[in-house]
Amino acid sequence: xxxxxxxxxxxxxxxxxxxxxxxxxxxxxxxxxxxxxxxxxxxxxxxxxxxxxxxxxxxxxxxxxxxxxxxxxxxxxxxxxxxxxxxxxxxxxxxxxxxxxxxxxxxxxxxxx
Amino acid sequence: xxxxxxxxxxxxxxxxxxxxxxxxxxxxxxxxxxxxxxxxxxxxxxxxxxxxxxxxxxxxxxxxxxxxxxxxxxxxxxxxxxxxxxxxxxxxxxxxxxxxxxxxxxxxxxxxx
DNA sequence: CTTTTATGCTACTGAATTTGTAGCATACGA
DNA sequence: TCGTATGCTACAAATTCAGTAGCATAAAAG
Numbered sequence: 001x002x003x004x005x006x007x008x009x010x011x012x013x014x015x016x017x018x019x020x021x022x023x024x025x026x027x028x029x030x031x032x033x034x035x036x037x038x039x040x041x042x043x044x045x046x047x048x049x050x051x052x053x054x055x056x057x058x059x060x061x062x063x064x065x066x067x068x069x070x071x072x073x074x075x076x077x078x079x080x081x082x083x084x085x086x087x088x089x090x091x092x093x094x095x096x097x098x099x100x101x102x103x104x105x106x107x108x109x110x111x112x113x
Numbered sequence: 114x115x116x117x118x119x120x121x122x123x124x125x126x127x128x129x130x131x132x133x134x135x136x137x138x139x140x141x142x143x144x145x146x147x148x149x150x151x152x153x154x155x156x157x158x159x160x161x162x163x164x165x166x167x168x169x170x171x172x173x174x175x176x177x178x179x180x181x182x183x184x185x186x187x188x189x190x191x192x193x194x195x196x197x198x199x200x201x202x203x204x205x206x207x208x209x210x211x212x213x214x215x216x217x218x219x220x221x222x223x224x225x226x
Numbered sequence: 227c228t229t230t231t232a233t234g235c236t237a238c239t240g241a242a243t244t245t246g247t248a249g250c251a252t253a254c255g256a
Numbered sequence: 257t258c259g260t261a262t263g264c265t266a267c268a269a270a271t272t273c274a275g276t277a278g279c280a281t282a283a284a285a286g
Binding site: 145160162177196 | 232233243
């Protein structure tokens with residue numbers, strides 16, 4: 001499997017034993033597909049399979065693993081009938097993600113020339 | 114080694130063939146240690162070994178790989194004598210990283226109760 | 227000049243994570 | 257009773273990461 005303990009604030013995580021919240025989130029978001037999953041859920045909840053499709057056919061094994069971690073961290077919640085969606089806490093992260101997108105556009109325009 | 118082609122905007126990346134810049138950066142930052150490296154360089158340039166120490170003894174293999182990718186993406190530059198530092202482009206990402214830290218503090222306070 | 231120290235980097239092996247495919251059980255509507 | 261969607265799991269192969277050791281160059285110290 002993956003790391004037995006999903007990263008949480010106030011807990012030691014991979015790469016840091018201090019328990020600082022920023023370290024926990026850097027660990028969590030630094031795992032493959034984590035950021036992408038949050039990104040794909042930015043507008044509306046998606047079912048497991050819709051999310052799988054949105055993430056370019058991510059394998060169900062990893063999706064399941066990431067969702068488990070994101071749920072443990074209370075960033076994602078599951079409502080049968082709705083599917084998976086961002087928690088209120090995670091939605092407060094959306095402006096940051098959108099800022100990341102804006103930044104990425106500039107970054108891209110600089111790469112060109 | 115790792116992925117032969119470091120993620121760049123306007124190029125297909127792992128998990129997305131569209132070439133959208135946001136996908137490239139989600140791939141890049143979604144690799145182990147990428148976010149952490151940018152984080153540790155936020156204040157000042159660090160030498161390879163200082164950076165290694167800051168990242169809780171990250172193995173040199175991966176650090177080398179990440180730096181290679183981040184340099185290909187023009188987020189990190191290397192100045193012999195100074196060490197590794199954030200590019201002007203990457204520095205424009207710092208407010209977003211600091212916003213992430215702020216968010217993480219709130220997130221942590223909500224976990225407690 | 228010789229030794230020490232720091233830096234950037236590589237080799238190599240084993241461990242951990244991710245991928246891809248197949249498939250199961252439940253639930254719901256036709 | 258089919259057919260379909262959903263959430264999820266098993267398993268083997270492939271990729272990535274970790275940990276340790278060590279090299280080459282360069283600058284400083286002796």
